[in-house]
Amino acid sequence: MDSGPQTVPKLRELGPGAPIGKYTVVRRLARGGMAEVYLAREAAFVGVERFVALKVILPHMAGEPRFLSMFKAEARVAATLDHPNIAQVLDAGEVDGEPYLVMEYVHGRTIQSLLRTATEREIGIPRGAAIALVIAACSGLHYAHERRDLSGQPLQIVHRDVSPSNLMCRYDGTVKLLDFGIAKAASQTSATQTGFFKGKSGYMSPEQCADEPLDRRSDVFNLGILLYELTTARKAFFGDNPVAVINKIANGRFTPPAELVPDYPAELERIVMQALAVTPEERFATAEELQLALETFVRARRLDASSTARAALMRAVFGDEPYPSLPPSPAPAAEIVTHTELAAVPVLLDADDPSLAVTVARRAPPSRKRAVVGGLVAVTVLLGVAAAAWTSRDGSAEAPPATEASRAPASVVEPAQDAVVGASADADSDDTRDEGTLAGPDVDDPAAATTEPVEATPPVPTAEPTTPEPARPSPRARAQRSNKRKKAAETKRKGPAGMYP
C-alpha cells in the first residue's frame, strides 16, 4: 500500500502499489467515459510476472444496475474471444463493489491518439498503413461476428462501439480491438433498448441512430468510418452538437473523400462509400468482404500494408516507446517512485497522469492535465451542476508524444499555454478553456469588452456576478416524464439548460 505523505492517492484513484485482487497497480493509463484503465502487474505465481491492463468501472457508472449487468455480460462474452486482433480478456472481478476487467496490456496507442497526434505534428498517415489498420480490425471483428456457442448456434456478436478510441495499435504494429464492452449477443438486445443511447455520436451507424436492432453490418459501417478517417485524416461525421451528428449519419451526409484528398483513388472511395451506405443491405455483407476488397486494392496498388508499415507509422508519430519495466526486486511501489534514478524508470516518469507518478507530481509544476481538471471543477461549482461527468474525458489517454522533454522528470507544460488554447472560442475545446473565461476582465472597464467579440476570448464580468443560483429549482415534472428521465436530468445534465444530457 501507499506510504509517505506524497503517495496519498487522489480521491477515487488507485495509486501505484494499490492491490486489486492478485494484481498490483503500476500507474493509470487512461480514463474513459465509464472506466479508468490502469497498468498493473499480475502477482508472481510461479515466478512469472506480466503486465496487464485493469479496467475499473467509475463509481458513477458502477452504481447503475443496468450498466453493471451490461459490464458483466461484456466480460462473459469477451472472455470467450481469442483472436490476434482482439485484446484478450483475462479475468474479471470486483473490489468494494466496483467491478473490474483484466485485459491483455496493449503497449501502443489508440487510433484516436494516432489521428490527433499525427494531425498535430503534421505527419501524414501513409495510405498503406492506414488501410492495414482497418484490415486488421476487419479480421478481428469478422472473427467475433462468426462466433458460435458450444451447441453451434451463432452468438451474433456485434461490437457496437467500433471507434478510434476502441482500436489500438501496438508500437510493434499489432492491432488490437478493445471493448467488446457493449458487445452483446444480438438476441439479448431488443429487450433492453428503450431509452438508451449507446456509442459515441460520431461513431454510430444509421441503425443505432434509429434505435433499430443491429447486426454485424452496423460494425461494417463503423469500419467504414475508420477507413474514411484514417485515409483522409478528417472526421467523417461531426457537428455543433450530438444531434446534428446523428442527423448527418442517418441521412448519409458526409464529404466524399476525394473532395478532401486530391489524389484519392476512385476505387478506394468506392469501398468507403459502400461501407458507409445508409442501408445495411447496400454495405459489405461482412467485415471479411470489406477486408477482401481492401486487400485487393492494396495489392493492385502495391501499397505496403504490412505490420511493419504500421510499426513504422507508430514510430514516426510517437517515437520510440520502451515497454514498461520495473526494477527487478519486488520493492514496494512507494519506494520505487521516490527512487533517485528516476530517469531509468521511464514507465513511472512518462505517466500520463502526474497524480499517479508521485515524484513527477512533486517536482514538476502543475501539468496541463491537472490544470484542465482544475478548471473543470471550477466550472462545476460555477454552474452548480453535475458537470463532473464531463471531466471524465480529460484527455489523459493522450499522453504527449514520447519526446525527450516529455520523459524528463521536470516535464514542463506551461499552464500559460492552456490559457491560450482555452481562450479560443472553439466549439471543441471546452475542456481546456475554463480558466481563460473565469479570469475575464472587469465589466467596469469599458475597454475590456467590445460589443460582439465572438471570435475572441469571451470576457466575463467577474466570476461572481454571472454565477447562477447554485441550487437549481427542482424541475417541474411532467406526467410523461418517467422517473428515469428525471433522474437523468438531475444527475447528468451538462449545464443549467443542457439539452444533451
Added chain:
Amino acid sequence: MWSDDDLLRAWRAGNRTAGDALVRRHYESVRRFFDLRLPAMAEDLTQLSFLACVEGRERVRLDAGFRPYLFGVARRLLFRQLRSQDRFDRMARFRTSQGPDTKLTPSGVVALRQEHKLLLRAFEAIPTDAQIALQLHYWEGMNTNEIGAVLGLSITAVTSRLSRARQRLRDEVEAIRVRPEVRASLLGDLDGWTRSLVPGAKPIA
C-alpha cells in the same frame, strides 16, 4: 422587486450588484437558448449576450421590454457564430485538445426518452429562425409581440412564422427514421413533449 429596465439602467450606470441580479434572473433562459444549437459554446455566448446588452448603450430599444432585447442580441450572436467560416474545418479536424464533443454522454449511455431524442433531431433539422421562434414560444413563454421584437417581425408575421415552424417540426418528425410507436407518441402531444424538454420552461403566454 426591481424591473429589468431599472436593473439594466443601474448596471449601465456602474452598479455591479444590479448587473448581477439581472444576469441571475435571465441566465438560465439565455443559456438554454444557446444550448440547443451550440452546447459547447453556450456558456461563453450567454455571457457575451449580457455583456453586449450592458455595452450596447446606443442601440437600446426596450419598447418590448428587456427580455426581447436580450434575446435579440443572443440571436445575433448565434447567427454570427453559425456563419463563421472555418467552423466546419475546425470541427472536422482531429486535435489533441479535443473535448467531449463527439460523445453524447460521458458514459455513452443516455437515459433520454425516445420522444425527446426524436424531437431534438427534428429541431435540429428545421431552419434556425424556426427553431428560435419555437424556443421563445415554448420555453420562454414569450407572446407574439415579444417574439416579434426578437426576430424583427410584425405580430401577424410572427403568428404565421410560428405555425409554419410547428408544421416544419411535424414534417421532420414524420420523416425521421424511427420506431413508429415513438413517432406516434411524440405527435400525440407535440406541445407537451416540446415543453417537457426544458424542465424550467416558462408558462406559455
